[in-house]
Each structure stands twice: as structure tokens, then as C-alpha cells.
Amino acid sequence: MKSNKLSLKNIHHVYGQERQAGTEAIRHIDLEVRDGELLAIVGASGCGKSTLLNIMCGMIEPTGGEVKIDGERISSGSHRIGYISQTDTLLPWRKIDSNVALGLELEGISKRERLERARQMMALSGLKGFEKMYPHELSGGMRKRAVIIRALIQNPDIIFMDEPFGPLDVFTREALQKEILKMWGERKNTIVYITHDIAEAITLADRIVLLSRRPSVIKNEYIVDLERPRVIEECKYNPKFLQLEKQIWNDIKDELCDADME
Ligand code: ADP
Numbered sequence: 001m002k003s004n005k006l007s008l009k010n011i012h013h014v015y016g017q018e019r020q021a022g023t024e025a026i027r028h029i030d031l032e033v034r035d036g037e038l039l040a041i042v043g044a045s046g047c048g049k050s051t052l053l054n055i056m057c058g059m060i061e062p063t064g065g066e067v068k069i070d071g072e073r074i075s076s077g078s079h080r081i082g083y084i085s086q087t088d089t090l091l092p093w094r095k096i097d098s099n100v101a102l103g104l105e106l107e108g109i110s111k112r113e114r115l116e117r118a119r120q121m122m123a124l125s126g127l128k129g130f131e132k133m134y135p136h137e138l139s140g141g142m143r144k145r146a147v148i149i150r151a152l153i154q155n156p157d158i159i160f161m162d163e164p165f166g167p168l169d170v171f172t173r174e175a176l177q178k179e180i181l182k183m184w185g186e187r188k189n190t191i192v193y194i195t196h197d198i199a200e201a202i203t204l205a206d207r208i209v210l211l212s213r214r215p216s217v218i219k220n221e222y223i224v225d226l227e228r229p230r231v232i233e234e235c236k237y238n239p240k241f242l243q244l245e246k247q248i249w250n251d252i253k254d255e256l257c258d259a260d261m262e
């Protein structure tokens with residue numbers, strides 16, 4: 001049976017080796033992500049989180065080591081990958097429904113079917129009534145919601161998210177976190193979620209990996225022992241939540257560069 005287990009072995013990455021002084025972003029990482037696991041990766045800014053994610057999803061070829069999904073090289077194309085970055089935007093000249101349906105269009109699905117599927121997905125995530133609007137007519141949170149369902153509509157086996165809610169206010173973030181938990185609860189895709197927000201990592205993840213400062217190695221790993229389904233408003237006051245938050249803060253402190261502390 002097909003599995004969406006992801007495995008990284010001996011990953012090492014140096015940028016710009018052709019010039020003499022390369023930037024060593026990743027020193028050495030071994031990591032396994034279980035099928036259906038929601039894994040969060042946290043670390044200080046500049047430590048190599050985006051680099052690692054881009055290696056995991058096959059966008060960057062690492063200078064050392066290998067990434068496999070279900071035992072096959074990531075480049076084999078046998079798994080559907082979804083990717084959402086912090087700066088992901090909608091195409092401004094397209095209505096929201098045809099933005100959401102973009103991936104289906106690239107797959108060659110008929111216009112009628114893809115717009116119907118977009119309409120269904122939009123209704124499920126609170127965007128009913130906005131199908132025929134343009135991106136600039138929606139709030140930042142609604143646009144982000146549309147970006148998320150644009151990735152989900154293709155039903156990816158593994159979804160990679162790189163600080164997807166970075167620039168949004170805390171209320172919108174919480175609403176979108178709920179959306180992620182609901183979607184994952186139903187589909188159980190494998191998710192790798194990068195964030196610099198420790199509370200967000202605890203709220204969402206089964207397990208959290210803390211990266212050291214650059215060149216990164218895995219500094220620590222934490223199992224998030226909180227019941228599912230999680231009620232975001234409540235779980236953040238759970239003593240286990242608070243204790244884990246404190247522990248991770250303590251561990252990350254040593255990894256912040258002087259510049260981050262100013
Ligand atoms: P994070 O996502 O944790 O903030 P990044 O993975 O973006 O960190 O960057 C890790 C390090 O690699 C940083 O020092 C950054 O300047 C460097 N870096 C990132 N992308 C490139 C690139 N394309 N070329 C050269 N250096 C890069």
C-alpha cells in the first residue's frame with residue numbers, strides 16, 4: 001500500500017559553493033516524518049528552515065544526502081505535493097474561483113468540473129459568496145484561505161507549509177489554524193509545517209523539531225501530548241501546553257543570534 005512517509009538522510013546544504021566562501025545552511029539532518037503525521041519545524045530566523053523545507057519538497061537539490069517518500073526519490077513524481085509559502089499570492093487578474101481551481105486547470109480538468117469543485121471547497125471554508133470576486137476585494141485572511149484551498153483541492157499526499165500565516169493578525173491566524181486542523185483531521189495528509197511561533201507549533205503538531213542556529217542540526221525533538229481534536233481556545237491554557245512552551249523557549253534561547261536578541 002502506498003505510504004506518505006518521508007525520510008531524510010544525511011542532509012547537508014551549502015549555498016554558492018562555486019564561489020569560494022559558501023554559506024553552510026544545513027550541517028547534518030536525519031529525519032523521518034510518519035505517514036499522516038503533522039510535524040512542525042521551529043528555529044530562529046536564518047537557521048535554515050526554508051532551505052530544509054525546499055529540500056524536502058524537491059525544490060532544492062541538497063549538496064549532500066537524500067530525501068525519499070515511501071522509499072522513492074522525491075523526483076520520481078509518484079506523490080502529489082502541496083506547497084504553501086509565506087509570500088504565496090493569488091493571481092490578481094483571476095476571480096477567486098478560478099484562482100482556487102488553477103491546479104485542476106493545469107491537470108486538464110474541464111472548466112465546469114473544476115469550478116464546481118472550487119465552489120464546494122470555498123463553501124466548506126467560509127468563502128461562499130466570494131467566488132466571482134477578485135483577490136483585491138478580499139481581506140488578507142480570506143486571500144490566505146483561498147491560497148490554502150488552492151493547494152488542498154488537488155488532494156496532495158504531503159503538504160509543505162513555510163510560515164504560511166506570518167503576516168496575519170492573531171485572530172485571523174487562529175481561524176486559519178482551526179482550518180488546518182479541521183482539514184488534517186478529515187484527510188490525514190502528511191504535513192510539514194514551518195513556523196517561528198512556538199505556540200502555533202504546539203497547537204498544531206504531533207511532534208516538533210527544533211533546529212539549531214546555522215549551520216543547522218536538529219537540536220531537540222518534542223512530542224506534543226495533547227488530545228485531538230484540539231480546541232485552540234482551550235488547549236493553549238492546558239498546563240501541558242504551557243510547560244512544553246516554556247521548555248522549547250528555554251532551548252531556543254541559546255540558538256538565537258545576538259542580532260535576534262536586540
Ligand atoms: P530560515 O527560513 O530559517 O529563516 P533560510 O533557510 O531561508 O532560513 O536561510 C538559511 C541561510 O541560508 C541564511 O543564512 C540565508 O542567508 C542563506 N540562504 C538562503 N537562501 C539562499 C540562497 N538562495 N543563496 C544563498 N544563501 C541563501
Ligand code: MG
Pocket residue numbers: 049050051162
Ligand atoms: Mg524561512
